[in-house]
Amino acid sequence: MNEVSVDKTNQEPLRQAPVDLNPASCCAAAPAAFTAQPEDDERLAALCKALAHPHRVHILRFLLAQRACFAGEIAEQLPVAASTVSQHLTQLRDAGLIKGEVDGPRRCYCVAPEALAQLKQLVAAL
Numbered sequence: 001m002n003e004v005s006v007d008k009t010n011q012e013p014l015r016q017a018p019v020d021l022n023p024a025s026c027c028a029a030a031p032a033a034f035t036a037q038p039e040d041d042e043r044l045a046a047l048c049k050a051l052a053h054p055h056r057v058h059i060l061r062f063l064l065a066q067r068a069c070f071a072g073e074i075a076e077q078l079p080v081a082a083s084t085v086s087q088h089l090t091q092l093r094d095a096g097l098i099k100g101e102v103d104g105p106r107r108c109y110c111v112a113p114e115a116l117a118q119l120k121q122l123v124a125a126l
Contacts, residue, residue, distance in 0.1 A: 040122060040125070043118070043122060044119075044122040044123070046095055047095055047096075047097065047115070047118070047119045047122070049095070050091050050092055050094070050095030050097055051097070053088065055078055055080065055084075055085075055088050056088045056091060056092055058077065058078065059074055059077075059078070059085070059088055059089065059092060059098075060092065060097060060098070060111065062074060062077050063098060063109060063110060063111045064111055064116075067110060068108055068109065068110035069108065069109065070103075070106045070107065070108050070109070071085065071086065071089060071100075071106065071107050071109065072106065074089065074109065089109060093109075095115070096112055096115040097111065097112055097115045097116065097119070098110065098111055098112055099111075099112050
C-alpha cells in the first residue's frame with residue numbers, strides 16, 4: 001500500500017515506496033563471512049572522528065596538495081582564528097593523519113601517508 005503525503009512547496013502529492021518488513025528481502029541469500037576486527041573498527045572510528053569537521057577535512061586536502069607547510073600558512077586558508085586551526089591540527093596529529101616537525105619557532109605539517117592509506121583501506125572494507 002502506497003502512502004501519500006503532500007509536498008508543501010507545490011502542494012502535489014508525493015508517492016512513497018512501500019516498505020517490505022520481511023528480513024529475507026534485505027539480506028543476501030548467501031551472506032558473506034563477517035570478518036571485521038574490533039581494533040579495525042576502533043581505528044576507523046578514531047580516523048573518522050578526526051575528520052568529522054569540515055575545517056579538518058580542508059586542512060587534510062590542503063596538506064595533500066602542498067605536501068608540507070607551516071601552521072601559519074594553513075591558518076590563512078581558513079576563516080577561523082589561528083588558535084582554532086591549532087586545535088584542529090592537534091586533533092589530526094593525535095589521530096596520526098598528519099605529522100608535525102618543529103622548525104625553530106614554527107611547526108611544519110605534512111600528511112602521514114601510512115595513516116591515509118590505512119583510512120582508505122578501512123573505508124574500502126566497509
